[in-house]
Amino acid sequence: MAFSLRLEPSLVLHGGRYAANILSHSSRSFSLLPTNPSVSASLKSSSRSHFTIKASSASSITESESFRITSVPTKPYDGQKTGTSGLRKKVKVFMQENYLANWIQALFNSLPPEDYVNGLLVLGGDGRYFNKEAAQIIIKIAAANGVGKILVGRAIAVSLTRTYWLSAAVVSEIMCFFLFCGVDKSLSLQGWYYVYTGSFCSDPEAQGNPVHLSYSANGGFIMSASHNPGGPEYDWGIKFNYSSGQPAPESITDKIYGNTLSLSGLEPVKLMPELLQISEIKMANIPDIDLSRLGITKFGNFTVEVVDPVADYVELMENVFDFELIRSLLSRPDFRFTFDAMHAVTGAYAEPIFVDKLGAGLESISNGVPLEDFGHGHPDPNLTYAEDLLDLMYGENGPDFGAASDGDGDRNMILGRRFFVTPSDSVAIIAANAQEVIPYFRGGIKVPTGWKFFGNLMDAGRLSICGEESFGTGSDHIREKDGIWTFW
CATH class of the missing domain: 3.40.120.10 (Alpha-D-Glucose-1,6-Bisphosphate, subunit A, domain 3)
Structure with missing residues (x-):
């Protein structure tokens, strides 16, 4: 089953268009925001109201x-x-x-x-x-x-x-959850709140x-x-x-x-x-x-x-999320976080984002070295194949927040201390808390199986958050599932 939400933005993003002159061969331009002014988004912080993302390559x-x-x-x-x-x-x-x-x-x-x-x-x-x-x-x-x-x-x-x-197709679901799990030490679902700092297409x-x-x-x-x-x-x-x-x-x-x-x-x-x-x-x-x-x-x-693409993605995420707010959560002595990259591609993003930018300890990243065979493992973040993470989260004195993502980083699993957040609940938690804070989240659409059906609705301005029961969640900041985005 797949499910999605239409977001009515309460924020307006000014100048939100990626630099189209970087690559001269492109025959198309793409607006960062929908053409309909009613679905523009705006950032509260003026320091982030204008930005471009440039190619992170050497000059050679x-x-x-x-x-x-x-x-x-x-x-x-x-x-x-x-x-x-x-x-x-x-x-x-x-x-x-x-x-x-x-x-x-x-x-x-x-x-x-x-x-x-x-x-x-x-x-x-x-x-x-x-x-x-x-x-x-x-x-x-x-x-x-x-x-x-x-x-x-x-x-x-x-x-x-x-x-x-x-x-270049991974990383961000963790941040959504980080932004609404900073109040209650026990991380009970009722104690989570959600803050959303912007929406970007890419x-x-x-x-x-x-x-x-x-x-x-x-x-x-x-x-x-x-x-x-x-x-x-x-x-x-x-x-x-x-x-x-x-x-x-x-x-x-x-x-x-x-x-x-x-x-x-x-x-x-x-x-x-x-x-x-x-x-x-x-x-x-x-x-x-x-x-x-x-x-x-x-x-x-x-x-x-x-x-x-890691540098590009980090820059994009800094314009999507409030890194300082997340950093304040990760710096609390009563909050412990762990992320299992399952020896997959998100391991390349974990240290630059969670450690270097957000201040998490290096020990919070497990299986963070990407390997061609995923360390002989099965990079599927569920209760069967992420058994090590499950044992840690349900063990004595386990971390407060745990997450894992799959081979290409578009699927995720989220765990609290001794409880599992189902994929359906993951989207529901985001939507329930976001609607209270941001009028951008409104309405809902049920679609056939297949992520491409979400893309059609995103292009039409009909939805901004979507998810499926097979452990995939995303939003209109990209047109694919994003395995770390939900965690933020």
């Missing part, structure tokens, strides 16, 4: 000659149907010859040229196994199909065999992520299998989000699927004669990009920029 620029485009013969694979969360298979399936490349080329065959030619696309992921290889494939096919620029979240090696990706990351819309991107690839386990024997996934940050609509995913099929008799192709049978892949003859270094690499008219 590497230029090379233009490149050749190679036509790589291929054959269709059955079973590449794109679902709500993109295409997910075992790693060994994606590692078959041209399997991923077929899907990427079918995507470009399905999009109108104006949606990507000379435009900007974002590429991010959750750090799982096979992301490094997949990123190079995606970059080369994008270049060959006429994309102007790829914005990539930096990959950082933490050992000789493990690399994690800083995904994204995911690539991912539905903050970077995606802040740079006026045409779309973005998210390399993730969400809460499924990672590693050579486990899962990998890819999905494409549109310019608004929401997952590609069925009109596009149906075309992608049709374009991956053989003409030898599958019904979707018969029903859509305009589809192009996948017979070749366009591949740019460019070297692999070093995605562990911030900077810009140019090949003729094609550019790859490696950025630090």
Whole structure:
């Protein structure tokens, strides 16, 4: 079941538009706020009423000659149907010859040229196994199909065999809860209050992520299998989000699927004669990009920029939430907080936000080093797979507040001392307390299963907070679930 809320803003945000001149290749601009003035938001603090978010990349620029485009013969694979969360298979399936490349080329065959030619696309992921290889494939096919620029979240090696990706589609649900759990030492539900300092549209990351819309991107690839386990024997996934940050609509995913099929008799192709049978892949003859270094690499008219999405996300969150108020909560001697990153991508965000910015102790972060196989664990924040956190919270003298998030950071679990907050209650608690303080929260809409249905309503100005019973919660600050946002 999915549920959502329409927010009537009581705040007005002046000058709230991300800098659209940072990346010259973008063919679209995106307003930070709805065009309807009745749904503008305003910040009380004048010091935050004007802001821009700039690319957090190094100044180094590497230029090379233009490149050749190679036509790589291929054959269709059955079973590449794109679902709500993109295409997910075992790693060994994606590692078959041209399997991923077929899907990427079918995507470009399905999009109108104006949606990507000379435009900007974002590429991010959750750090799982096979992301490094997949990123190079995606970059080369994008270049060959006429994309102007790829914005990539930096990959950082933490050992000789493990690399994690800083995904731009994560982090913020914790802060919502921080802002309304500072009064009652026992953190009983009745004692929580909620303060909301602003609402911002962005994204995911690539991912539905903050970077995606802040740079006026045409779309973005998210390399993730969400809460499924990672590693050579486990899962990998890819999905494409549109310019608004929401997952590609069925009109596009149906075309992608049709374009991956053989003409030898599958019904979707018969029903859509305009589809192009996948017979070749366009591949740019460019070297692999070093995605562990911030900077810009140019090949003729094609550019790859490696950025630090953590820095961008922290800056965004400082304009969304009252960090000083949260810091005052975390500094109280009668309040203890713990966050289990489950060796997933949110570990890269945890220390910069919770420790460096908000003053939590480093010991409050557990499993904070992102690993390609999530430490041989299952990065699904629920009562089964977050057993260590559960034992801690229900143990003797446990912390007052506990939280965990999944592989790509869009799902979350919240716990108080010896009690569990259900996903439905999570949204209800936010809404119940927010309505008393902020008139922005008003009304409610029930939608079919699938986060994309929330995105349509967000674009129409119909809702601002939404959630689903499968441990996902979010708001219109991005177009995807956000696994830390609810905790704030």
